[in-house]
Amino acid sequence: MVGGYAGKFLDIDLSEEKIRKVSFPEDVLRQYIGGRGLGARILWDRLGSRWEEVDPLGPENLFLALTGPLTGYFHGARICITGKSPQNNGIIGSTVSGEFPIELKCAGWDGVIVSGKAEEPVYILIDDDRVEIRDAKHLWGKDAKTTLKTLTKEVKEELDSRHSRYGILKEPSMIYIGPAGENLVRAAAVEQKWSHAAGYGGYGAVMGSKNLKAIVAKGTGPLPQVANIEELKKLISEYEKIAFSRDRIRRWGTGYTSYEVGSQRSSEPVRNWQEEWHDEKAIGGDRFDLRYWVKRYWGDYGCAVTCMKLAVVKAGPYKGAITDNPDYELQAYLGPNLGIFDAGSIIYLSSLMEDLGYSGINGGNILAFAAELYQRGILTKEDLDGLELRWGDVEAFAELARRIATRDGTYFDILAEGTYRAALKISELKGVDVLPYAVQVKGVEVGAHGIRSGKDYTRDICYACSVQGGDHTSTVRDAYSDMAMVFADSAVYCAVIRWGGNLNGLDWRFLRAVTGWDITEEEWNRELGHRIIHIQRAAELLGGPDVRWKPPRDDDNPPRFYEPLPSGPYKGSAPTRSEIAKRRREYYDAIGWDENGIPRSDVLKRLGLPDVDKALEKIR
């Protein structure tokens, strides 16, 4: 077997209660690597011919949790969650940190492919070679912390007695959903540990649609053999030297950036992006750090950066709230974006969103969208069962989140469909066009980095033309700018280290040491990475059954991003539509899409994707 791979994947049909083992030939692995890339290939092979008919929340969809060859070797273990996305009806690769992928690989599996739907709530238990589908009725409806506690305890006790001759084993690890996923909320996250979520894509809802509460894994074996262990040891030291030199990301994580992004870059969502500037020192990193951080360095398996910090509220009305930093995204989306400028309140709302299994980014966007409609008198107190959604009202937003996560009431049920779908429905019900207030791209709520000031890393078409929609981690500038992230999401490791500067090819040397493959960055950028993008694009364009995107119209920014910034040092700044149209054309040309944004036949044939080419004929 190629180094870094366990060599087999679990293929579980919940309808038939069948558990099979599948493997992929080396040339497929070499081309698609793992995670996001291999996931796109598997989805296309199995569902591509009838993509438009596949309901993302129906039993025919697949739920994939895939590692990659670098998972566990390159610092910062992650797993990539994918499937047909209930947000953009294409394919989104969404990664989440934690020990689950380590346990999975040590159990001898590279990933899990789940199809069908269980009759009643279940979880999957992977104990090395022994794999079972188990009753999870007692966990259904339970929040994140209760789910994690209950399953960790009961599974660990059982595994310890099953393997008693080994002494005690470390606890198993799991991916799981909260109530939002169970209730098919389209921004439901797949979670690990606490405050670790794969939010983009809405795959928590896909798990929920399959009646799948969790996948729990325990592996007693080693990580797979690698091609060159001595070289790997050297690379680990080299990586650590780079990591240890980056003090800011290590000491503060992104926990200090909410003040900076708002006050200096003017690119932070404030009250549903009505502004992107604030100068509120009350949400400075020091306010989180000094009062709430009980661990200033917190990380996942193998991490040398430990950008996470453990935050606990120990006094006051939000006593007992626990989360990570929170990171910048949640600070922004559950803070200024809701008109909240208080560290403790933001920790409380982050903790709550995680308990609900509701993506803090995507969900935070939806909460603010609803609040803006309330501000404008489009949604009323009556619509919201008496809830008054005033900016800055922490308890009102907490209640809104709970009601959406449980789809408890007419408008809460509508908001559970996500910003884009809710906007369509509310426009229809109210007879007012509310799409101008929906800050999303092709069904995916955008990350907390605006484009209007031009001072952040996010610019012009970075979301508009990305196959990951609003995802702030994998944005585009030109045909090559997102290739490094496509690689990180496919080899599946945490790319936080990249943000501190260039790695000088270290990741490619890791790939060689682990797999033995001689893939160069150039080959990846020109060929392998683009294949993945084109498959994701084809799936996104085919879409269906409930939405279908029409580029170039839908390869665009949310209308709000064309409104000049109303405040701050970059007041008046915004891109023009003609500027964006030009950048979009340039991107299409560079990546190999035609004037309607459809991957060109010659490009697909050159890359060896005739099946994708054929499927796109019907929309050309």
Add this chain to the structure above:
Amino acid sequence: MAGVEKKIWISRDFLKCTGCRRCEIACTLHHENRIWPEASRIRVFMLVPGVEIPHLCVQCTDYPCVESCPFNALSVDERTSAVLVDREKCTGCGSCIEACPGRIPHIHPRDGYALICDLCGGEPKCVEACVNAGYYALRVVREGPSVSHNLFARRPEDLTRDVAENLYGEKAEELI
């Protein structure tokens, strides 16, 4: 040099443990020449997220594990104070696990012998990994044996309960 304490002890500060588990990676790269979490002589338990518990031999002053071995497979390294396991003699019977108040020894998942920290002969790799990162959850101390060291030989769930309360206060009760 006469009078210099050669015997070492790995002090552990659970509140400083980041959960990065680079200690496990360093341990198994050294002993197994690969990465193998359950074959690590130091294992970080995380029964509750945020409460990460590095679990490894404390070199009790009375060495109950050594006493308990029916096959004389365990001995004490006089130089470092580590418990050494003779892989030829060890049958993996588990007596040492039962004898340890913290159930710290465990059996190698493939090779079937007892895994106990050998202090890497005096320069423990796990400590190096932790100190290099600046965490100091693990440190080497050279102050000689102490019965207070014995107190760290506790089960992961008991250590978790204490550390959880330290971190989470009253809330800890709900989380365990």
